[in-house]
Amino acid sequence: MTSASNPEVAAPYGTGPSTPAKPAKRVRIHHLRELKERGEPWPMLTAYDMYTAELFDEAGIPVLLVGDSASNNVYGYDTSLPVTVDEMIPLVRAVTRSVKRALVVADLPFGSYQLSPEQALATSVRMMKEGRAHAVKLEGGRAFAPHVKAITTAGVPVMGHIGFTPQSEHNLGGYRVQGRGGAADQLVEDALALQEAGAFAVVMEMVTAEVAKKITHELKIPTIGIGAGPDCDGQVLVWHDLLGLTTGHVPRFVKPYASLAVTVVAALRAYASDVRERRFPGTEHEYRMADGERESFEAELAAQADAPGTR
Ligand code: KIV
Numbered sequence: 407m408t409s410a411s412n413p414e415v416a417a418p419y420g421t422g423p424s425t426p427a428k429p430a431k432r433v434r435i436h437h438l439r440e441l442k443e444r445g446e447p448w449p450m451l452t453a454y455d456m457y458t459a460e461l462f463d464e465a466g467i468p469v470l471l472v473g474d475s476a477s478n479n480v481y482g483y484d485t486s487l488p489v490t491v492d493e494m495i496p497l498v499r500a501v502t503r504s505v506k507r508a509l510v511v512a513d514l515p516f517g518s519y520q521l522s523p524e525q526a527l528a529t530s531v532r533m534m535k536e537g538r539a540h541a542v543k544l545e546g547g548r549a550f551a552p553h554v555k556a557i558t559t560a561g562v563p564v565m566g567h568i569g570f571t572p573q574s575e576h577n578l579g580g581y582r583v584q585g586r587g588g589a590a591d592q593l594v595e596d597a598l599a600l601q602e603a604g605a606f607a608v609v610m611e612m613v614t615a616e617v618a619k620k621i622t623h624e625l626k627i628p629t630i631g632i633g634a635g636p637d638c639d640g641q642v643l644v645w646h647d648l649l650g651l652t653t654g655h656v657p658r659f660v661k662p663y664a665s666l667a668v669t670v671v672a673a674l675r676a677y678a679s680d681v682r683e684r685r686f687p688g689t690e691h692e693y694r695m696a697d698g699e700r701e702s703f704e705a706e707l708a709a710q711a712d713a714p715g716t717r
Contacts (some may be wrong), residue, residue: 430507433468435541435563435606438509442639444536449628450642454480454497458645459504467508469630471543471642472498474513474573479646486572487516489528498537511565512539516573519544523556530557540582543609545571547596551603558604568593569634570612581657583633585617597621597629609642610634612659621703633659 428573441448448592450469453459454476462470476497477489497545498512512533526544533539541563544550569585570578585593594617597608607628610618614634619658622629622637631638643660646652680686695703 410659433507433509435509438469438607438628438640439626441625447638448640450640451648452476452479452642452644452646453501453510456500456504459501459508459510462645463505463508469511469640469642470501470505470508471511472501472513472537472539473644474515474541475515475644477515479644485575487575489515491515491518491532495532495537497541498533498626502538502540509540511541512537512541514542514544519550519553523553526550526553527556527560527562530562531560534562541565541606543567545573546601547592551599554600554603554605558607563606564604565630566597566605566608567611568596568600568608568613569610571670572611581601581612583612588613590617590620593617594621597625601625601627607640610638612657630703 438448448468450471451462451467452473452475453462453470454472459470459572472494474486474489474494476494477483477486480497481489482492483489494512494515498510502510514526514529514533518529530542533542542557543565544553546553546566547566547568550566554566557564570581570583575581593610593613597610600608605627607630608621608625609630609632612633613621613631613632613635615637618629618631618634619637622639628639630640630642632642644652647656647660648663649672650662651667653667656662678688694700
């Protein structure tokens with residue numbers, strides 16, 4: 407697209423974010439609270455780049471999480487621990503620049519908030535100013551209530567995350583369901599402490615459905631489940647799992663709605679075979695000289711070939 411102020415022609419290998427017919431209404435944290443009050447469940451999804459953010463926004467997903475799962479799903483680390491704030495911020499910015507309506511939540515990565523409420527606020531400020539996020543998320547229960555309070559007091563909405571918290575996977579003994587045995591009361595206390603500290607929502611990961619239901623009923627703020635049963639106010643999944651781009655093991659709580667890995671591999675095999683067999687590019691994909699230009703170009707080539715001393 408060109409304009410008087412921007413005479414550049416758009417890059418030919420992508421279209422950039424498209425312009426909607428009329429501006430969409432931004433999802434705000436109070437809308438999520440209203441959905442809870444009306445008993446209407448809502449979906450949330452991870453997003454880490456422009457195209458997915460634009461598509462998920464267009465599909466009406468109200469909340470997009472730039473999760474620290476980018477560590478595994480974008481940067482290729484084996485856990486969520488190594489990803490840094492500097493690695494997260496460009497992804498957050500790409501997502502926020504690409505949505506018209508969705509509320510974009512930026513995850514605070516491991517080591518970027520645990521040291522103190524001050525550190526948590528400083529990292530949140532970076533996510534808001536540099537990433538243009540609309541809210542942040544951090545993992546942990548009661549122990550992190552002061553961190554949540556410091557961030558919300560500064561005007562930044564915070565989403566909590568309890569149950570199985572991947573940043574503590576070594577401490578929790580690996581991927582294990584939480585809320586079994588005597589742990590249920592502690593999870594309830596964690597959720598209440600986050601609400602009290604000002605969190606606008608709480609993710610519950612791999613929590614028994616019974617405990618998740620109890621917490622959802624006790625909290626005024628929305629709960630968002632991932633492996634926490636059907637009674638949470640919202641549900642969240644990592645998009646690679648939901649759309650079947652993940653080739654390895656997927657957890658029990660994932661329902662794949664597509665098989666993108668199969669589609670992509672089949673398409674790439676067809677492309678590779680077309681290139682090898684010279685079926686691609688076809689005439690419809692090439693650029694040709696105009697007739698007059700081609701004739702003089704070919705005549706020039708022929709003259710060069712005929713000239714003495716040339717081969
Ligand atoms: O980082 C992430 O993707 C998450 C979700 C799974 C809740 O924290």
